[in-house]
Amino acid sequence: xxxxxxxxxxxxxxxxxxxxxxxxxxxxxxxxxxxxxxxxxxxxxxxxxxxxxxxxxxxxxxxxxxxxxxxxxxxxxxxxxxxxxxxxxxxxxxxxxxxxxxxxxxxxxxxxxxxxxxxxxxxxxxxxxxxxxxxxxxxxxxxxxxxxxxxxxxxxxxxxxxxxxxxxxxxxxxxxxxxxxxxxxxxxxxxxxxxxxxxxxxxxxxxxxxxxxxxxxxxxxxxxxxxxxxxxxxxxxxxxxxxxxxxxxxxxxxxxxxxxxxxxxxxxxxxxxxxxxxxxxxxxxxxxxxxxxxxxxxxxxxxxxxxxxxxxxxxxxxxxxxxxxxxxxxx
Amino acid sequence: xxxxxxxxxxxxxxxxxxxxxxxxxxxxxxxxxxxxxxxxxxxxxxxxxxxxxxxxxxxxxxxxxxxxxxxxxxxxxxxxxxxxxxxxxxxxxxxxxxxxxxxxxxxxxxxxxxxxxxxxxxxxxxxxxxxxxxxxxxxxxxxxxxxxxxxxxxxxxxxxxxxxxxxxxxxxxxxxxxxxxxxxxxxxxxxxxxxxxxxxxxxxxxxxxxxxxxxxxxxxxxxxxxxxxxxxxxxxxxxxxxxxxxxxxxxxxxxxxxxxxxxxxxxxxxxxxxxxxxxxxxxxxxxxxxxxxxxx
Numbered sequence: 001x002x003x004x005x006x007x008x009x010x011x012x013x014x015x016x017x018x019x020x021x022x023x024x025x026x027x028x029x030x031x032x033x034x035x036x037x038x039x040x041x042x043x044x045x046x047x048x049x050x051x052x053x054x055x056x057x058x059x060x061x062x063x064x065x066x067x068x069x070x071x072x073x074x075x076x077x078x079x080x081x082x083x084x085x086x087x088x089x090x091x092x093x094x095x096x097x098x099x100x101x102x103x104x105x106x107x108x109x110x111x112x113x114x115x116x117x118x119x120x121x122x123x124x125x126x127x128x129x130x131x132x133x134x135x136x137x138x139x140x141x142x143x144x145x146x147x148x149x150x151x152x153x154x155x156x157x158x159x160x161x162x163x164x165x166x167x168x169x170x171x172x173x174x175x176x177x178x179x180x181x182x183x184x185x186x187x188x189x190x191x192x193x194x195x196x197x198x199x200x201x202x203x204x205x206x207x208x209x210x211x212x213x214x215x216x217x218x219x220x221x222x223x224x225x226x227x228x229x230x231x232x233x234x235x236x237x238x239x240x241x242x243x244x245x246x247x248x249x250x251x252x253x254x255x256x257x258x259x260x261x262x263x264x265x266x267x268x269x270x271x272x273x274x275x276x277x278x279x280x281x282x283x284x285x286x287x288x289x290x291x292x293x294x295x296x297x298x299x300x301x302x303x304x305x306x307x308x309x310x311x312x313x314x315x316x317x318x319x320x321x322x323x324x325x326x327x328x329x330x331x
Numbered sequence: 332x333x334x335x336x337x338x339x340x341x342x343x344x345x346x347x348x349x350x351x352x353x354x355x356x357x358x359x360x361x362x363x364x365x366x367x368x369x370x371x372x373x374x375x376x377x378x379x380x381x382x383x384x385x386x387x388x389x390x391x392x393x394x395x396x397x398x399x400x401x402x403x404x405x406x407x408x409x410x411x412x413x414x415x416x417x418x419x420x421x422x423x424x425x426x427x428x429x430x431x432x433x434x435x436x437x438x439x440x441x442x443x444x445x446x447x448x449x450x451x452x453x454x455x456x457x458x459x460x461x462x463x464x465x466x467x468x469x470x471x472x473x474x475x476x477x478x479x480x481x482x483x484x485x486x487x488x489x490x491x492x493x494x495x496x497x498x499x500x501x502x503x504x505x506x507x508x509x510x511x512x513x514x515x516x517x518x519x520x521x522x523x524x525x526x527x528x529x530x531x532x533x534x535x536x537x538x539x540x541x542x543x544x545x546x547x548x549x550x551x552x553x554x555x556x557x558x559x560x561x562x563x564x565x566x567x568x569x570x571x572x573x574x575x576x577x578x579x580x581x582x583x584x585x586x587x588x589x590x591x592x593x594x595x596x597x598x599x600x601x602x603x604x605x606x607x608x609x610x611x612x613x614x615x616x617x618x619x620x621x622x623x624x625x626x627x
Contacts, residue, residue, distance in 0.1 A: 003433045007426060008419070109417035113470075116382050116411040117434035118477075120403045328401065331385040 001119060001127040009132065012097055016139050023086075023143065027150040034076055034153045041068040047156050050242035055230055072157045080160045086147055086170045090140065090179035091207050097132055098186020099199040102323070106194035106330060125324045132183060133320075140179035147171045155244055163246035163301050165215055173305045177312030182207050184319035191326035214311065220248050222307045226297060229253075229290045232266045244298030255288030265291050333360040335395060335481050335513040336381060342389030343376050349537050350376040354390070356532055356542040358515060360480075363507065365524035366517035367607055368534035374517040375414055377534065378485045381515070382411045394481060407437055410474030410512075414485040416467045420459025424452050424469050431473050443476035450502070464495035468502070475506055482507060484516035488523050500527050521607050531603065533610050540610045545603060552606050555583045557596035567591035573609040584609045 006013075038044070046065035105111040115121050148171035155162040168174060182203065189202040225248055230237050232252060239245065252261040266285060296304065336358035343351045351373035358364055366374050379385040380392050383399035383406065392399065399405045418427055424447055432438045447454070450468050452461065458469055467487055474482060487503075488496040504527050507514050515532075518524050531548060533541040541548065552572070555565070560574065560581035569588040574581060584601065591598050620627040 001433060004430050007422070007430070108420070109413060109415060110419055112379075112384060112411070112413035113417050113419075113473075114434070115384065116406060116409065116413075117431065118403060118407050118436055119434050120401065329386075331379050 001124065002131065004114075005128055005131045009097075009135075013135060015096075016093070016135070019089075020139060020142055023089075023146065027146055030079065031150040031153075034079070034150075037072055037075060038153045038157070041072055043068055043072060043153075043157055047242055050240055052243065053240055054228060054243070055237040055239060069157055072153075076154060076157075080154055080167075083147070083151065083154075083170065084166055086143070087166060089143060089170075090175055090182045091204065093136060093139065093179050094182020094186045094203050094207060095200050097136060098183035099190055099203045100196050101128060101132060101187045101190055102327060102330075103190030103194050103196045103199040106190075107196055111330065121327050122324060125327050129187065129320055129323075132187075133180060136179050136183050137176060140176045143179075144170075144172055144175035147175070156242070158241040161241070161244050161246065161298070163244050163296065163298055163304070165219075168246075168301075168304070168308075169211075169215070172302070173309040177309035177316075178207075178211065180316045181210070181312040181319075184316040184323070185210075188319040188323045188326070191323050191330065194330065210315070214308070218311075219304065219308065220296070222304055223296065223300060225294050228293050228295060232285060232289050232291055233268050234270055238265075238267065239293065239295075244301065246296040246298070248294045248296065250291070250293035250295075252285055252289055253292045254286055259292075260285055260289065267291070334358065334393075335360050335362075336515065337393045337396075338377075338380075338390065339392075340390030341377075341380065341387055341392050343373075343380060343385055344388045351380070351534075352389075352537045354534075354539045356539050358513065358530065358532075360513050361511050362530040362544070363504070363514045363528045364516070364530035364532060365521065365528035366515055366532045366534065367521050367524070368517075368519065369611060370519055372519075372534040373537045374519075374534055375485050378411070378483050378515070378517060382406075382409055382483055407435065407477065408480045410477050410479030410482040412467075412470045412474050412484045412487055415490065416463075416470035416487065418458050418466060418470055418473070421457050423455045424458055424461075424472075425454045427458065427469060427473055428476065431476055435477055437478055439476045439478050442478070443472045446472045446475065446502075446506070462495075463490045464492070464499065467491060467495075467499055471499070471503060478510070480512060482512050482514045482516075484514070486517055486519070488518065496523060500524075503527070521604055525603060531607070533607055535611050541607070548606065549601065549603055551586055552601050553585055553587050553591060554599040554601050554605070555581075555585055555591065555596040556599065557581060557583075557593075565591065565593055565596065567593075572606075573612060 043065070046068055049065065102111075105114065114124060151160070151162060151167065151171055154160050155167070160167050162168065162171060169178070185206050186199060186203040189206065190196075190199040193199050193202055228239060230239070239247075250263065250265060251259050252264050252266055254260050334357050336356075339355050341351060341354040342349055354373070354377065366377065368374050376385065380387055381394060381399060383402055386400045394405050395408060397405050399409070419430075422430065428440050428443045428447075431443065432440050447469065450465070452465050452469060458466055461469065467490070471484070471487065474484075488499055491499060500523070503514070506512075516524060516528075528545065530544050531541065532539060555568075558581065559576055559579055560583060565585070567587055567589040568585045568591065570586040571583050572586060573584040576582075584606070
């Protein structure tokens with residue numbers, strides 16, 4: 001059975017290996033170049049200077065670090081966008097590894113060949129799921145931690161926050177959960193719609209649906225969010241971007257706590273003059289108003305990664321269980 | 332007599348439609364049986380129930396006395412070639428033989444290789460690029476390499492040209508005769524199988540119409556030609572299978588339970604093919620004028 005699984009899936013394994021090699025060829029040189037620039041500009045010290053306080057007195061952009069951060073971010077701005085393309089890789093694996101696993105057998109009638117040899121369908125399913133699952137695990141772990149490594153300088157320089165939607169989803173543990181889920185969903189879809197194309201379509205729709213729903217509805221609430229307030233007028237302080245917090249919403253509230261300006265941040269020095277000196281008074285920001293933000297602290301990054309991955313692993317186990325049950329009923 | 336295949340009131344339903352219903356039959360060991368019926372009569376369903384791919388919705392099916400559904404120990408004794416002879420098309424014949432060795436405890440790779448060599452099948456070419464006849468031979472070789480006690484073949488010759496049909500059946504008979512394997516092979520054309528089978532099962536519209544050895548069946552039926560028949564009993568006739576009438580004359584195909592000595596009737600022997608056609612024509616077709624919106 002192990003021989004058969006390898007023989008049937010060696011092409012997919014080869015393509016996956018090629019894909020990973022291409023990814024490595026892309027991220028290793030650029031990752032090293034980024035790190036080189038990062039060190040050359042002395043950004044390690046700048047990041048250390050930002051400290052771990054929730055509000056920083058010297059915002060990014062102050063002093064000598066200002067130019068360094070600006071130069072680094074200017075040079076590598078485009079990388080963050082290229083990175084978003086990696087988001088689709090788990091889905092691709094699910095479509096090409098998972099969906100055909102059962103669907104192609106039934107579409108071509110070969111299930112009647114392989115299920116009438118001397119082994120049970122359960123045995124067949126468990127070996128197939130096990131081997132394909134293990135290969136998926138290895139590939140997605142290489143991908144997840146490779147991208148993590150690649151993105152570290154970008155996150156540290158404040159170019160992007162690794163906790164933000166999209167960047168969270170393509171590094172660390174999360175891609176392992178997504179990729180295994182995509183494969184399991186593909187396999188299960190193949191047992192429900194035993195044709196390759198409908199199974200792929202169902203996998204696509206199901207994967208995007210579950211991912212979007214969990215990301216927008218569930219993830220912000222994995223742990224109770226925290227709030228941060230800081231004055232509108234007074235000494236210049238602002239949230240410390242080096243912490244990598246995930247800002248869920250922010251705005252300006254008045255003294256009574258009512259949100260007067262959503263998605264806004266107002267900072268003005270005491271006794272300001274010139275344009276903007278009204279300090280938001282024209283927008284209804286009166287005395288006693290303060291900046292407010294609802295956020296998940298950056299220190300929770302790995303906790304959230306673990307929770308997200310755990311949810312998807314539970315889904316994987318459920319899908320695999322139902323797939324085996326359905327396989328036993330297919331004729 | 333040892334029974335290889337026994338079914339009792341066997342039924343299988345897809346949604347609301349019975350693909351097979353009230354099917355009770357026996358297949359003794361050592362027979363080569365033809366499973367005959369029009370398309371959609373339930374032949375594949377019966378074979379899939381026999382090999383354990385399907386679970387019965389009614390009644391029972393027993394192979395060597397055991398239920399075959401999800402029963403791997405029985406699978407070792409059954410060689411099965413499904414309709415359209417499915418094989419992994421990107422595998423070479425050699426790889427398929429290797430695969431069989433990995434998936435079966437009892438596996439005679441030498442037998443498979445010898446067969447394929449005799450038939451001139453290229454060993455390293457993907458079987459998807461072989462001709463239909465060659466692919467059918469590969470599938471048969473895989474089934475035979477299990478050294479099965481029962482061989483089930485679902486329309487094995489349907490996709491072959493007449494010459495390849497004959498070759499396929501000849502090579503099949505050559506192999507099973509030595510081992511005494513029981514064979515059940517289906518076809519919608521009796522002519523394909525008439526030469527090789529000694530047992531017949533006729534299915535029509537989900538029911539078994541006729542089952543037995545060829546000799547008994549042919550001996551047990553007669554064609555009678557005589558004056559127009561109004562339904563009165565004839566001595567020696569158990570059942571009128573089919574009747575056709577002209578103004579003065581009736582032609583009856585009957586199942587007999589004794590000799591027919593009535594001088595009013597001329598008695599003819601029947602061929603197996605006529606007999607089966609009569610039974611198939613007897614199976615009422617389900618009309619659906621309403622579904623088509625046409626008057627009946």
